[in-house]
Amino acid sequence: MPVHLISGGYANTYLIEDGDSFVAVDVGTSLAASKTHTYLSRRSIDTACLRIVTATHFHIDHIGGIPRIVHLFPTIRVCFSAMVEDYLAGRGKICLFSPATWLKGLLPVFAPQADHLKNTAAALWSDKVAIPLPFLRGLLPSNYRAECILDEGQSIPALPHWELIRAPGHTPDSVCFYSSSERALISGDTILNMKGSGELNRFCCDPATIRKSFKKLSALPIEHMYPGHGRPLPNLDGLGAVAQ
Numbered sequence: 471m472p473v474h475l476i477s478g479g480y481a482n483t484y485l486i487e488d489g490d491s492f493v494a495v496d497v498g499t500s501l502a503a504s505k506t507h508t509y510l511s512r513r514s515i516d517t518a519c520l521r522i523v524t525a526t527h528f529h530i531d532h533i534g535g536i537p538r539i540v541h542l543f544p545t546i547r548v549c550f551s552a553m554v555e556d557y558l559a560g561r562g563k564i565c566l567f568s569p570a571t572w573l574k575g576l577l578p579v580f581a582p583q584a585d586h587l588k589n590t591a592a593a594l595w596s597d598k599v600a601i602p603l604p605f606l607r608g609l610l611p612s613n614y615r616a617e618c619i620l621d622e623g624q625s626i627p628a629l630p631h632w633e634l635i636r637a638p639g640h641t642p643d644s645v646c647f648y649s650s651s652e653r654a655l656i657s658g659d660t661i662l663n664m665k666g667s668g669e670l671n672r673f674c675c676d677p678a679t680i681r682k683s684f685k686k687l688s689a690l691p692i693e694h695m696y697p698g699h700g701r702p703l704p705n706l707d708g709l710g711a712v713a714q
């Protein structure tokens with residue numbers, strides 16, 4: 471049940487393979503969606519095997535490629551955590567940073583990437599719902615219907631060996647995906663790895679809450695961590711070496 475990394479979008483895109491199913495996590499730009507399609511095609515994997523696309527949280531660099539992936543994989547389901555429903559319906563607000571805070575937090579993460587200009591253009595025009603620039607929000611329609619059904623303690627469709635863990639702090643809706651059999655954690659933007667041994671994200675809506683989430687995650691046996699940004703960390707002995 472490997473986890474495949476598709477790099478080159480804003481955030482890391484991961485494909486979780488479980489049996490004959492794949493689930494895509496954090497398809498941040500249309501470029502990441504196209505790369506996902508190429509990756510599976512080269513391995514002669516039928517498009518129908520990519521059953522679900524989901525996200526660790528509802529920020530543009532993690533969901534901006536969903537319109538494109540829905541186009542490329544016509545049978546795919548878009549499944550988010552339950553908290554996203556209010557946001558999609560305009561009833562609730564998931565933490566969006568001010569444009570200045572976005573730039574301060576995102577530039578160090580995005581600038582080292584080879585395709586950052588291409589990705590920036592793709593992200594700004596890819597979806598209306600989480601665009602960091604308020605004057606652009608609402609101008610572009612989403613082309614997909616989302617099911618906001620994922621929550622802690624409930625199984626993830628097509629992924630019997632993985633569970634969702636709520637990890638608020640970076641945003642209230644932040645989640646991680648965890649496999650106890652694989653001892654693997656997809657950490658989203660709760661834990662990044664821009665420095666080599668992993669670090670708790672300081673760019674967050676609620677610093678006290680993200681520390682509580684970190685404590686919760688630290689209790690898990692984790693050997694492989696797949697962060698939202700930065701290289702995956704294999705062969706860990708828990709999260710002890712991660713900087714807080």
Ligand SMILES: [Zn+2]
Nearest residue numbers: 481531659698
């Ligand atoms: Zn991110």
